[in-house]
Amino acid sequence: MRLDYLSIFPAYFDVLDISLVGKAAINGLVEIHAHDLRDWTHDRHRTVDDTPCGGGAGMVMKPDPWGEAFDEIIGTESDPSVHVIFPAPSGTPFTQSAAAELSSAQRIVFCCGRYEGIDHRVIDYARSMWTVHEVSLGDYVLNGGEVAALAITEAVVRLVPGFMGNPESLAEESFSAGQDGLLEYPLFTRPVSWRGLDVPEVLMSGHHGRIASWRRDESVRLTRERRPDLTDSDSSGIH
Numbered sequence: 001m002r003l004d005y006l007s008i009f010p011a012y013f014d015v016l017d018i019s020l021v022g023k024a025a026i027n028g029l030v031e032i033h034a035h036d037l038r039d040w041t042h043d044r045h046r047t048v049d050d051t052p053c054g055g056g057a058g059m060v061m062k063p064d065p066w067g068e069a070f071d072e073i074i075g076t077e078s079d080p081s082v083h084v085i086f087p088a089p090s091g092t093p094f095t096q097s098a099a100a101e102l103s104s105a106q107r108i109v110f111c112c113g114r115y116e117g118i119d120h121r122v123i124d125y126a127r128s129m130w131t132v133h134e135v136s137l138g139d140y141v142l143n144g145g146e147v148a149a150l151a152i153t154e155a156v157v158r159l160v161p162g163f164m165g166n167p168e169s170l171a172e173e174s175f176s177a178g179q180d181g182l183l184e185y186p187l188f189t190r191p192v193s194w195r196g197l198d199v200p201e202v203l204m205s206g207h208h209g210r211i212a213s214w215r216r217d218e219s220v221r222l223t224r225e226r227r228p229d230l231t232d233s234d235s236s237g238i239h
């Protein structure tokens, strides 16, 4: 899997060399390329923004640098196997199933906007050439697309076959299909007693049936408490 990042702050992606994603890069599972959008400007000030047509506050990212960057990084041929991701507050909420789908992609290009956003023709042009995803991380406002691109990268790359040492652990996580759409149960490890707080006795009983039952009850309780929106979905084991 090749991952490209287009941004006016490409240094945001240096962190990928440190993290687990960096390890995947070393063992050849993923290739990471960060690019400075200003490299495709031609004026002295390396300008990437301009005032919004129709008025309004803030600045909008000009289409020209994006188009030239696309030509060089992706090419001028249409290819639906290339996934182009535009993080945006107006995007579709990003989900674990979206991460799972993207984990089989061979190429993902992250377009990280800043200011008030990117000229919409850039997205329209990308849609005419590749598979485009406009995604939101959640109902809160970031200053640009870079943090979202990092979060999406981690969610996707950890699902790439061969990345996780213990792929079975993926099946037990919150939001993974195997959990019936329920939140993960509380976790404990040694010491059994810590600052007057004890591990639930059932977990020390060695009785696998009771442990499984306790864990499911806890998942149901937590999901009802924190994510009632998940309890009505068909995939959840509770209704």
Ligand SMILES: COc1ccc(Cn2ccc3ccc(-c4cc(N)[nH]n4)cc32)cc1
Pocket: 087, 088, 089, 112, 113, 114, 115, 116, 117, 135, 136, 137, 138, 139, 140, 141, 142, 143, 144, 145, 146, 148
């Ligand atoms: C309300 O309108 C706004 C428009 C743009 C911005 C700043 N900005 C510029 C590019 C960009 C890309 C993604 C995001 C983002 C994504 C999520 N889930 N929150 N925020 C924010 C972004 C702030 C607010």
